[in-house]
Amino acid sequence: MDSSIENRIAELPKLTKSALKSLWLESLGRPAPPRLRRQAMIPVLAYRMQERAYGGLKPSTLKRLRALAKALERNPSAVLTDSPRIRAGTRLIREWRGEKHEVMVDGSGYEYRGKKFASLSEIARHITGTRWSGPLFFGLKTGKDRTAR
16 A cells, blocks of 8 residues: 555544534535544545545446445345356356367256256366356456466
C-alpha cells in the first residue's frame, strides 16, 4: 500500500466524529447517516480512500452484489448462493486431450456417460485423474492457472 494512503488511514481513528463527518461528506458526496457511530465510519472511509487510490470493485462483482441485494429485498430470509445455479437441461462440453466430454445437468446432479455424479468436480476428477475444480474445468469459472494443467 502507498505510504501516504497508509498514513492517512492510520490517522482516521485519531479524528473526532465531526472531522470524520466532514471527511465523509467530502469523500462520499453526501452527509453521513445521523446515527452512524464513529467506529463504523472509519472502515467505510478507509475503504473509500483505498478505492480512490487503487480502483474499486470489478463491474462483474458490483453486478453480483446488486443482484444479491435485490434478492434480499424481495425475501430477507432467502438462501443466497455464491454462484448462479446451472439450469437443468444444460449441456456442458469440454474437450480434454483430444477427447470430447459432455455432461448433462439435471435436477438432482449431473450425468456423464450414463453415470450420475453429485458434482462437476467429481466428473473432472474422473476425466483427468487429478483433483480439479469442476466449474473451472468446464469453463464456468476463470482461473489464472487453467492452462497449466
